[in-house]
Amino acid sequence: MILFNCICLLVIVAVLDIHFQGRKAKDFGEKVTNTTKKRRDEIVAQLLSRGHVTVKETAAGMAVSDATVRRDLRALADESKCELVYGGAVLPRDSDFSFQAKSHRNVEAKAIVGQLAASLIKEDDQILIDSGTTAFEMAKHIGRKRSVSVIVNSSRLAAELAHTPGLSVVMLGGHYRPDRMDTIGPLAMTALDQLRGYAAFIGVDGLSMEFGLTASDIESAHLYRLAIKNAREAILLADHAKFQTPSLFKIVDWESVSRVVTDRKPDDKWMEFLTENGIDVIYPEQ
Template identity: 30%
Template sequence: MLTSQRKQLILDALKRDGQVIAKSLSSEFAVSEDTIRRDLRELAADGYLQRVHGGALPASPAAVDLAGRQGIESASKAAIGKAAAQMIVPGQIAIVDGGTTAVQLVRHLPLDLRATIVTHSPTVAVELGDHAGVEVIMIGGRLYRHSMVNVGGAAIEALSHIRADLYFMGVTGVHPEAGLSTGDLEEAYIKRALAARAAETVVLASAEKLNAASAFMIAEASAAHAIVVEKETAEALTAPLEALGIAIVRA
């Protein structure tokens, strides 16, 4: 069997089963585990999968830059943002992450809402300019241009003085075993810090992020109190998350 054929069969198995195990693939193809690990390394380098201990999981196609993400299922992101916006009630303090879905969230907030929004995203803060009743607290730090959010020690230190009711988290991967993940280490650190400052964490997850993983883990999936998904998201994707006690909100 040619290497290209074996790689395609690996990708087919990954799509069918949601994960692949190196030892099982070695037996199936009658090749060494070193050969399979090399295949997985090369497929990971091309962005087709995310390697984990003992095998691989689907890679999230959401791990592209902000400009690229703006073109991914904009209608579904708007629906998710609208549903998430309805969770904020007057008087609350809510932390809103960066990203295209988070922008949709703040765009759907009522203009007469009186609440406090904490964000480390300049884009999100600017979107709230016309909301006269919303107090905007901007968390500073080093600008991470890939996602247009502030990161680093200064941002994490500023968060230590905040206690919020809700945190709306953006991720690039949600997996019942691999947890909540993102494609940058510093982003993972600040998302973890943001979650620690809120009573409840709500994850915003369009379909391409479910049952997928990125390189840097933020937290176990159970750190999410709720996950907002598209209305038509398959039960097969949400049932393993519900089994962990996570509420699934369909937008």
């Protein structure tokens, strides 16, 4: 009888232990799942903000391994939330990385940059403005200038400026992207290569001290590289968020930039870097 009771007690203890271990495993699994979901949501947020992510930067920023980020990106690609590329991922081609979508990000900062940039335009000047949302904010203030020639590859900008007294608008032809309302490709580059003597106001998708100015798509990178090459000077338009990380495709090195217009003073590390490279930094006075 005593032996039978001991056996029953051992069985009960074993069952309770199995249940407890199973509950622990379940709780741990839920914790990992929640952590993974949070991390992947953050990756998606970065994709929507910048258009791309890299494995190295994402792993460093989230304090996880490269292998973990690769697994996350593969899972997101399976859900059609990104497309895998060498070293990282980009937004799907049919995602809403359009002019309208980007125009709702950092609105106040872009307005500040646009107004400051417009103040640099002189009477009888020739300028080129890129097709980004910061440039569109700049265009709102160009009407106060007189006898200014404006080169654009944006149909939205052309329509905004076309009826402004004193402005002459040159619209580059090329392959039209309806989502971004701009033209790119060989035809646009051929037209641009006939132009010289202008000041290029170029917005970017990201910045890096080592990699320079960057764009989220290769077509824009090619076009704006040529625009800067042919310009008498290149003025960078960048709100504070652009200083945090580069995008995927290089436009030019820093030696091609004469001035940077931003909405707030960059941190000491960036200020030192820009000063050492002979680049003027324009930002609002506090």
